[in-house]
Amino acid sequence: MATLKELVKKPGILSPGHRLCAGCTAPTLVRQVLMAVDTPVVIGNATGCLEVSTTIFPQTAWRCSWIHNAFENAAATASGVEAAYKSLKRQGKIKDEFRFITFGGDGGTYDIGLQSLSGAMERGHHMLYVCYDNGAYMNTGIQRSSATPRGADTTTSPAGEKVPGKPANRKDLTAIMAAHNIPYVAQVSPSHWNDVVTKVKKALDCGGAAFINAIAPCHRGWRYPIEDGIEMARLAVDTCYWPLFEVVNGEWKLTYKPREKKPLVEFLKPQGRFKHLFAPENEHIIKEMQEQVDRNWEALLKRCGEA
Amino acid sequence: MAEKKALTGNEAVALAMKQIEPDVVAAYPITPQTDIVQYFSNYVADGKVKTEFVTVESEHSAMSATVGAAAGGARAMTATSSQGLALMWEVVYIAASSRLPIVMPVVNRALSGPINIHCDHGDTMGARDSGWIQLYSESVQEAYDNLIQAVRIAEHPDLQLPVMVCQDGFITSHGLENAEILDDETVKRFVGEYKPRFSLLNPAKPVTFGALDLQDYYFEHKRSQSEAMKNAGKVILQVAEEFKKLTGREYGYFEKYMLDDAEVAVVALNSTAGTAKMVVDELRQAGSKVGLLKPRVFRPFPAKELAETLRGLKVVAVMDRADSFNAYGGPLFNEIRSAMYDTPGPKILSYIYGLGGRDIGPADVTKVYDDLLEIKKTGRCDSILNYLGVRE
Ligand SMILES: Cc1ncc(C[n+]2csc(CCOP(=O)(O)OP(=O)(O)O)c2C)c(N)n1
Ligand code: SF4
Numbered sequence: 001m002a003t004l005k006e007l008v009k010k011p012g013i014l015s016p017g018h019r020l021c022a023g024c025t026a027p028t029l030v031r032q033v034l035m036a037v038d039t040p041v042v043i044g045n046a047t048g049c050l051e052v053s054t055t056i057f058p059q060t061a062w063r064c065s066w067i068h069n070a071f072e073n074a075a076a077t078a079s080g081v082e083a084a085y086k087s088l089k090r091q092g093k094i095k096d097e098f099r100f101i102t103f104g105g106d107g108g109t110y111d112i113g114l115q116s117l118s119g120a121m122e123r124g125h126h127m128l129y130v131c132y133d134n135g136a137y138m139n140t141g142i143q144r145s146s147a148t149p150r151g152a153d154t155t156t157s158p159a160g161e162k163v164p165g166k167p168a169n170r171k172d173l174t175a176i177m178a179a180h181n182i183p184y185v186a187q188v189s190p191s192h193w194n195d196v197v198t199k200v201k202k203a204l205d206c207g208g209a210a211f212i213n214a215i216a217p218c219h220r221g222w223r224y225p226i227e228d229g230i231e232m233a234r235l236a237v238d239t240c241y242w243p244l245f246e247v248v249n250g251e252w253k254l255t256y257k258p259r260e261k262k263p264l265v266e267f268l269k270p271q272g273r274f275k276h277l278f279a280p281e282n283e284h285i286i287k288e289m290q291e292q293v294d295r296n297w298e299a300l301l302k303r304c305g306e307a
Numbered sequence: 308m309a310e311k312k313a314l315t316g317n318e319a320v321a322l323a324m325k326q327i328e329p330d331v332v333a334a335y336p337i338t339p340q341t342d343i344v345q346y347f348s349n350y351v352a353d354g355k356v357k358t359e360f361v362t363v364e365s366e367h368s369a370m371s372a373t374v375g376a377a378a379g380g381a382r383a384m385t386a387t388s389s390q391g392l393a394l395m396w397e398v399v400y401i402a403a404s405s406r407l408p409i410v411m412p413v414v415n416r417a418l419s420g421p422i423n424i425h426c427d428h429g430d431t432m433g434a435r436d437s438g439w440i441q442l443y444s445e446s447v448q449e450a451y452d453n454l455i456q457a458v459r460i461a462e463h464p465d466l467q468l469p470v471m472v473c474q475d476g477f478i479t480s481h482g483l484e485n486a487e488i489l490d491d492e493t494v495k496r497f498v499g500e501y502k503p504r505f506s507l508l509n510p511a512k513p514v515t516f517g518a519l520d521l522q523d524y525y526f527e528h529k530r531s532q533s534e535a536m537k538n539a540g541k542v543i544l545q546v547a548e549e550f551k552k553l554t555g556r557e558y559g560y561f562e563k564y565m566l567d568d569a570e571v572a573v574v575a576l577n578s579t580a581g582t583a584k585m586v587v588d589e590l591r592q593a594g595s596k597v598g599l600l601k602p603r604v605f606r607p608f609p610a611k612e613l614a615e616t617l618r619g620l621k622v623v624a625v626m627d628r629a630d631s632f633n634a635y636g637g638p639l640f641n642e643i644r645s646a647m648y649d650t651p652g653p654k655i656l657s658y659i660y661g662l663g664g665r666d667i668g669p670a671d672v673t674k675v676y677d678d679l680l681e682i683k684k685t686g687r688c689d690s691i692l693n694y695l696g697v698r699e
Binding site: 082 | 333363
């Protein structure tokens with residue numbers, strides 16, 4: 001494993017001067033992912049914050065080949081690029097060793113892009129798909145997605161007089177991807193950069209389709225102080241809301257175990273989107289959310305042979 | 308060496324695809340295009356092509372992967388029909404605006420609803436403003452010939468535009484006909500090696516596809532897309548000229564059948580033109596001066612050439628195998644009438660026919676010619692918009 005000092009010396013593939021919000025954790029995560037890349041790379045990008053902010057014509061923040069096609073088809077598009085690579089390489093028309101990484105937000109991955117992602121993973125294209133999960137459709141103004149946690153106040157699941165935020169639980173996309181029986185699946189957080197780089201390296205070298213789900217706090221949607229993005233990501237991990245693990249050829253392994261499992265409220269409290277849950281009539285929701293996290297964590301420990 | 312073979316339209320198109328041997332084919336089967344993908348799968352399984360074949364999970368992904376492959380510098384193809392084309396719609400536009408020279412056979416079929424599997428042109432007419440070149444084919448031979456020419460047209464440096472090659476579902480796609488098939492070498496030489504101008508896979512020159520294009524550039528990019536479409540007419544004719552040298556078969560914007568001295572004429576796309584030719588022969592024997600115009604190129608629309616050709620006629624019926632629901636006339640009718648506006652010319656009528664695979668036989672076409680001859684004689688026309696062969 002390289003040291004952070006060595007890694008930051010690598011010329012960044014995502015340059016400064018992109019137009020994502022100050023304090024957004026998505027570009028931090030993307031940089032961490034790209035630190036693991038040692039070959040030429042083609043980046044695919046679904047429509048969303050990362051895409052619209054980094055390539056406003058005639059400028060681009062990407063120091064590599066990059067393609068955006070539409071909202072829901074980033075994985076299918078990358079399948080095509082990878083197929084072109086295979087074909088041209090076989091014919092001797094390309095000599096370089098390429099890697100393919102696709103980024104999509106949770107909306108473009110959990111919801112509208114799920115079919116295209118599932119197809120690409122099933123076909124086993126040699127590519128890594130990274131979902132940066134900020135828990136809502138942020139680019140269009142914070143609408144709920146199937147990654148939005150229960151209880152969250154969003155513009156399409158507003159906390160109102162009768163309905164206290166999003167009624168349903170989030171979808172467990174990482175497990176769904178693991179069920180595709182692809183060689184590599186993992187969950188990461190930008191608060192644990194070393195873990196991110198290690199996992200991306202494994203994913204890129206797994207020889208087939210790989211999926212990494214990354215939590216990517218958004219201060220606009222989550223409503224916490226701008227500078228606290230990485231802290232939010234860390235709290236998600238330490239409360240076991242967002243555990244770090246990997247599934248290598250079907251084998252589940254926990255890659256980080258918090259020394260002390262913090263209560264979920266520590267993650268919820270600083271976020272404006274959960275404010276209404278702290279009203280007395282809604283406290284039962286927090287309790288139920290905690291129970292859900294506990295159940296998921298126990299199940300994960302079992303799957304990883306740790307309990 | 309060319310060789311005569313009895314083939315269905317789907318077989319012929321799959322065979323042309325094998326001979327073109329694209330770097331990537333990404334496809335999803337849908338009736339009545341299914342055979343194309345199946346035949347192609349066999350070529351892949353038997354090692355007859357070097358193509359990377361991506362069996363996607365939907366047509367939306369088929370077009371998406373084809374766009375990805377073309378952006379990666381590959382010669383890329385897919386094929387579709389009907390609902391498949393409708394599902395691709397969003398990405399069909401992106402392929403054209405990204406200036407990717409994709410070639411796609413489309414086997415024409417009605418759109419839902421109600422669900423129907425048979426031939427009409429509602430699918431490709433629905434995609435007529437997507438920025439793709441559209442070629443239509445009367446027969447198995449033409450579907451085969453158009454597909455080979457399409458590669459050269461799409462990849463021409465002045466164009467870089469995707470091309471749809473249309474043929475009639477079941478009528479042409481499943482009907483067996485004798486067609487002259489070129490040998491593999493000849494096709495390979497004709498289409499040549501593809502040298503993309505930009506590719507995602509050139510590490511020395513990274514490129515960006517699909518950037519966000521705001522108020523300050525979008526319009527210029529769209530404008531340059533129309534300019535490319537304007538150039539397409541010339542290129543289509545150049546490629547046809549070369550193809551004629553190779554095969555003796557002649558292709559232009561449209562085919563004229565007994566048109567030069569005709570007084571009334573029908574305009575019809577794809578296989579119906581074949582039926583109309585037979586009717587024209589019969590009516591000519593009976594002494595009527597009737598003719599036929601069969602468009603081959605619908606996008607770009609050869610407005611000037613069509614107007615010049617049709618101006619001398621007295622009455623023209625434009626037959627559309629698709630409705631546009633404008634309560635006024637079919638899509639081809641609208642374009643032709645508009646093209647004729649500045650020319651003192653014939654009376655032009657719209658006939659909508661054959662939706663959802665409703666049979667169109669010589670008797671129906673004869674009825675149209677009878678109407679036209681009557682209008683020519685009396686000067687009286689009751690209705691511009693007519694529905695042919697439907698229970699009213
Ligand atoms: C088919 C389609 N539907 C809707 C949109 C509008 N749209 C663009 S980005 C976006 C939201 C993206 O959300 P997400 O994937 O979560 O990424 P984020 O913006 O949070 O980074 C939406 C709804 C679109 N571009 N295409
Ligand atoms: S809205 Fe959120 S996800 Fe989008 S750029 Fe701003 S902080 Fe990042």
